[in-house]
Every structure is written in structure tokens, then in C-alpha cells.
Amino acid sequence: MANEEDCRIALDRVAERLGEVDPDQLARHVVERTISCRIPDLDVAYMTRLHAGGLDKFEPTADPGSAQVRLTVGSDDLVALANDALNPAKAWAAGRLKIEASIFDLLRLRKLL
Template sequence: MATTEQCRSALGRLSDNLAQADGDVRSAAALDRSLSCHIKDLDITFTGRLAEGRIRVADTHPGPPREKAQIRLAMTGDDLVAMVNGELNFARAWSSGRIKLEAGFRDLLRLRSLL
């Protein structure tokens, strides 16, 4: 099972990947939205913002998200690490329910290029 620090590190690598992306991926990551990532097996939530093509984690707290972020992710720590390492396909994991992504309709349309 991935640790809290491994999950924080994976979010940092995901942020770096988004910042270095080109084309449609860079455009989709250019949103300015509040973000939460609930790690179900650890029962912790990372909160912050997706802004300027980067994920900026502002806080970590126990339990599910306290407030409804504009973009909400939920998954296990192992799935987060595997996704960032390229070992887990996001689109397949999302369609099978392993990873949950919730956002407004317009945001989902923009984020689809990340899938």
C-alpha cells in the first residue's frame, strides 16, 4: 500500500508532467480550478488548485473532502502511483470505476484530452 508521502510525491510528478505537456494536454491543464484527491485506502484527502498547468497541493487532511472542489478525484494510493508511473491507464481505470473523476460538464470536456 502506498504511503501518504508516496502519494504526495506522485501528485508532484503528475504536476510536473502537466507543466511539461504540449498541445491539447497543456490546454486542458491550463484550467484554474479547486481540486481534491481522496486516497480511499489511506482515508486522506489532498486539496489544492489546478492552476497555470500545475497541481498545487495546499493541504492534507484525514477523511473525505471537507468541501466540494471543482475537480474531484478519488482512488487508492497504489492506483495514483501506478497511474503517474505509466503503469495504469487513466481512461480504463476511470471507465471501470477504479478511479473516480467528478467535475462540471465543461471541465470534463476540457479534461478529456488528459484521458
């Protein structure tokens, strides 16, 4: 099981990779949203804000349910996703990544992954 520091590094890696997306593509597909990532096996959660400039820094939160897009993923799977060792679509289909969001947000996120 990955530890909390491993997960923080993984989240930072995800944010960095999103920052590498072509700014025009990002602007076309991104609508400002709050995003939470709950890691149940560590009993921690983080929140950030997605906007045309990318992702803000992930910060710990006690209320991940208040985010507009809510992710739930195990610590090992989060690290694997961040390292491109696990495909997000396959992780979602297998139930290893749970995403709660509107259908429109899901479609937008899909175009960025």
C-alpha cells in the same frame, strides 16, 4: 498498499508532468479550478489549484468535497497512474478512478491526459 509518502510523491509526479505540457496547449484547455484527490484506503485527501501555469503543490485537506473537480482513487492505483502503469481512461472505466466534475471540466481534462 502504498503509504502516504508514496502517494505524495505520486501527486508531485503528476504535477510535474502537467508542467511539461506545452504552455500554449495548457492555456487553451485549462480553466482555473480547485482539484481534490481523496485516497480512501489511507483516509487522506489533498487539494491543489489548476491554472494556466500548471498545478500548485498538493496540500492536505479535511474538506475534499469543496473542490470543483474531485478525484477518488486507491493508493496503489494513484501510484500506478503516476508511473504510467495504469491508463486514466481505463482506470475510470473500471471504477478504479472516480471523477466528480462538470461535463465541461471532464472534456478539458481529457484533452490534457
